[in-house]
Amino acid sequence: DAKTTQPTSMDCAEGRAANLPCNHSTISGNEYVYWYRQIHSQGPQYIIHGLKNNETNEMASLIITEDRKSSTLILPHATLRDTAVYYCIVPRGTYKYIFGTGTRLKVLA
Amino acid sequence: GAVVSQHPSWVICKSGTSVKIECRSLDFQATTMFWYRQFPKQSLMLMATSNEGSKATYEQGVEKDKFLINHASLTLSTLTVTSAHPEDSSFYICSARRPSGIYEQYFGPGTRLTVT
Numbered sequence: 001d002a003k004t005t006q007p008t009s010m011d012c013a014e015g016r017a018a019n020l021p022c023n024h025s026t027i028s029g030n031e032y033v034y035w036y037r038q039i040h041s042q043g044p045q046y047i048i049h050g051l052k053n054n055e056t057n058e059m060a061s062l063i064i065t066e067d068r069k070s071s072t073l074i075l076p077h078a079t080l081r082d083t084a085v086y087y088c089i090v091p092r093g094t095y096k097y098i099f100g101t102g103t104r105l106k107v108l109a
Numbered sequence: 110g111a112v113v114s115q116h117p118s119w120v121i122c123k124s125g126t127s128v129k130i131e132c133r134s135l136d137f138q139a140t141t142m143f144w145y146r147q148f149p150k151q152s153l154m155l156m157a158t159s160n161e162g163s164k165a166t167y168e169q170g171v172e173k174d175k176f177l178i179n180h181a182s183l184t185l186s187t188l189t190v191t192s193a194h195p196e197d198s199s200f201y202i203c204s205a206r207r208p209s210g211i212y213e214q215y216f217g218p219g220t221r222l223t224v225t
Contacts, residue, residue, distance in 0.1 A: 042218055043218045095158075099154070102152060
């Protein structure tokens, strides 16, 4: 099972890019990286996922290193509504999610 | 698309009673649903995996006789907390997985249970 490691907390100024790193050094070749976020007292929200290539959608970009041992979620222009806990997950083979502690992102006005 | 609802959103019950929480996938059929529990300031903890038409698979340390899970249809899974105690007070969250999706799960808004 690929364990993930993320910084406990980060601050970001409103309007600036928020770069959230995740280490998944034990990831296997066919395992995906998923990112979710949880705003206080709500269920997690899907953001993006990737396997090898960098990915972009309307919410964020995902940069995966060539060796796939780490990735970075980029919120290009953070707003106050992006304040949340961000989770990087590498699902187990049976589709289970094991949530780590995540990164608490605080966007500052 | 990919909307998951939970009912109720919050519930208060007395110690010793049972509480049922519903999880519905509103716009897709979910062959697999998951139940999580989250205590204040902690991360989500997977409790069990629920497959339509079969028995749920519980994670280590989760009492299957206390947390009854039923997945009777492709759009509905229920979690019943039996003989609830104050230590069962928590935020319960379900998620559903699309059969055609790879690994993504879509989460419900959660149910806050308070046992008095």
